[in-house]
Amino acid sequence: MLQKPKGTYDIYGDRALIQLYFRKLVEALMDKYNAKYIETPIFEASELFHRGVGETTDIVSKETYDFKDRGDRNLTLRPEGTAGVVRSFIENKLYAENLPLKLWYMGPMFRYERPQAGRYREFYQFGVEAFGSDDPMMDADMIGVVVNLFNILGLKGVSVNINTLGDRESRESYRKALLEYFKPYLGDLCEDCQRRYEKNPLRILDCKIDSGKEIMKNAPKMIDYLNEESKRHFDKVQEYLKAMGIDFKVNSNIVRGLDYYTHTVFEVQADIEGFGAQNTLAAGGRYDHLVEFVGGPSVPGVGFAVGLERLFLALEAEGIDIRKCVYPDVYIFNADEKQKPYVLALANHLRLAGFNVEIDYKTRNFKSNFKRADKVRAKYIIIIGEEEVQNKFLTIKNNVTKDEYKVELDNLIEFLDEKLGDDDED
RNA sequence: GCGUUGUUGGUGAAGUGGUUAACACGGUGGAUUGUGGUUCCAUUAUUUCGUGGGUUCGAUUCCCACACAGCGCCCCA
Numbered sequence: 064m065l066q067k068p069k070g071t072y073d074i075y076g077d078r079a080l081i082q083l084y085f086r087k088l089v090e091a092l093m094d095k096y097n098a099k100y101i102e103t104p105i106f107e108a109s110e111l112f113h114r115g116v117g118e119t120t121d122i123v124s125k126e127t128y129d130f131k132d133r134g135d136r137n138l139t140l141r142p143e144g145t146a147g148v149v150r151s152f153i154e155n156k157l158y159a160e161n162l163p164l165k166l167w168y169m170g171p172m173f174r175y176e177r178p179q180a181g182r183y184r185e186f187y188q189f190g191v192e193a194f195g196s197d198d199p200m201m202d203a204d205m206i207g208v209v210v211n212l213f214n215i216l217g218l219k220g221v222s223v224n225i226n227t228l229g230d231r232e233s234r235e236s237y238r239k240a241l242l243e244y245f246k247p248y249l250g251d252l253c254e255d256c257q258r259r260y261e262k263n264p265l266r267i268l269d270c271k272i273d274s275g276k277e278i279m280k281n282a283p284k285m286i287d288y289l290n291e292e293s294k295r296h297f298d299k300v301q302e303y304l305k306a307m308g309i310d311f312k313v314n315s316n317i318v319r320g321l322d323y324y325t326h327t328v329f330e331v332q333a334d335i336e337g338f339g340a341q342n343t344l345a346a347g348g349r350y351d352h353l354v355e356f357v358g359g360p361s362v363p364g365v366g367f368a369v370g371l372e373r374l375f376l377a378l379e380a381e382g383i384d385i386r387k388c389v390y391p392d393v394y395i396f397n398a399d400e401k402q403k404p405y406v407l408a409l410a411n412h413l414r415l416a417g418f419n420v421e422i423d424y425k426t427r428n429f430k431s432n433f434k435r436a437d438k439v440r441a442k443y444i445i446i447i448g449e450e451e452v453q454n455k456f457l458t459i460k461n462n463v464t465k466d467e468y469k470v471e472l473d474n475l476i477e478f479l480d481e482k483l484g485d486d487d488e489d
Numbered sequence: 490g491c492g493u494u495g496u497u498g499g500u501g502a503a504g505u506g507g508u509u510a511a512c513a514c515g516g517u518g519g520a521u522u523g524u525g526g527u528u529c530c531a532u533u534a535u536u537u538c539g540u541g542g543g544u545u546c547g548a549u550u551c552c553c554a555c556a557c558a559g560c561g562c563c564c565c566a
Binding site for chain 2: 066067069120121122125126143172174176177178179180181182186187188190255270319330341343344345346368369370371372373374398399428429430431432433434436437438444446448450458460462465467
């Protein structure tokens with residue numbers, strides 16, 4: 064029996080309902096921010112990720128799905144959303160429009176990782192990228208998007224953690240300080256950190272293996288190496304967050320897994336029991352040099368991504384059900400074969416008039432049809448027999464109250480509008 | 490990439506080295522061919538118990554490998 068590839072899953076049933084509703088909710092929220100929808104290819108030239116996002120990151124160096132197509136092109140399934148959006152932003156010269164511009168996306172990403180609860184090899188992210196301002200106001204507003212989203216969903220117990228990586232200058236002087244500090248202790252660090260020391264010493268700070276060690280506690284702090292401009296930026300972000308009434312914590316160990324960040328970085332965590340290392344629901348930050356680095360003009364940006372699998376898991380753990388169930392307004396069945404054309408025509412008529420209609424395709428007996436009407440949770444049942452066809456009236460039964468009505472064919476839509484009017488509002 | 494537990498139908502699952510793989514839910518058909526959701530009956534895994542190989546007279550059961558899933562790391566959303 065052929066089965067789905069490891070780390071993938073099918074979206075159907077309840078999960079499909081959740082995802083569809085979530086999408087509607089996000090669409091509405093994004094409209095409120097005047098953010099525009101963007102969809103970019105699921106695969107891109109490998110170079111985009113390997114050079115743009117950062118060769119030193121785990122995500123790119125050992126988790127991408129790389130392949131050659133039949134034309135010998137090197138392609139990579141996108142492991143994250145930002146690089147593709149940035150590429151599109153440049154290629155389509157979106158920077159020529161009036162900036163700032165906010166773009167949002169939602170779709171599958173791919174990483175070759177060991178699957179776990181809330182972690183798949185094909186997984187979904189919703190994200191926003193805001194281009195065209197280096198003002199901390201934009202950082203704060205983007206963090207606000209995530210907070211608002213979680214509030215709308217009714218998710219309690221989330222915490223916002225922020226940090227700053229400073230601008231290039233600050234980052235460089237901090238990097239030097241770290242190199243100097245860790246040099247004598249190099250042998251005490253784990254294997255990964257020894258590698259990080261060479262390539263990206265900042266990442267030593269969020270190493271889980273070495274985190275408890277004394278040398279980590281005394282390591283130089285980014286905050287002490289920020290230049291005036293970087294410090295001001297970070298202070299402003301905090302000021303603005305407070306103004307919006309967003310609770311947050313400064314966590315100097317947040318470094319993020321992607322190389323392109325500058326200044327603000329943030330993570331939003333769920334404080335849910337049993338989530339362990341998988342508790343980061345959303346993460347993002349500012350990337351003032353990414354657009355330029357990928358080959359565009361110098362345009363600053365800030366963005367974030369939310370992992371849907373984890374978010375839905377968190378909702379479930381909190382007992383939050385966002386499914387939006389739609390049931391048929393009407394279930395129509397025929398007494399025997401002869402009425403099939405009539406049933407189809409009537410169903411079409413009602414569907415075009417805006418009603419949700421299910422019909423019996425199998426000419427079952429009455430009992431089975433009533434059972435099925437219950438099963439699909441139809442609100443009304445219409446029975447079509449010889450008498451109804453000939454005399455142009457319909458027998459309609461309310462499936463909850465069991466009240467039965469005889470309605471003229473011409474008055475049917477009015478009748479249903481009146482009866483169903485209230486239910487359709489929610 | 491490392492460690493660990495598991496895998497029986499549409500679902501939840503019990504079970505055993507050897508005759509019909511329990512029970513429940515769900516599905517289908519019927520009792521009740523123009524009025525049901527209760528009840529009752531029948532039927533619903535059987536070239537089968539994740540796949541392949543081994544031990545055995547005989548394996549779903551024991552052993553090995555692989556695949557997949559869960560959990561813990563690493564990493565990350």
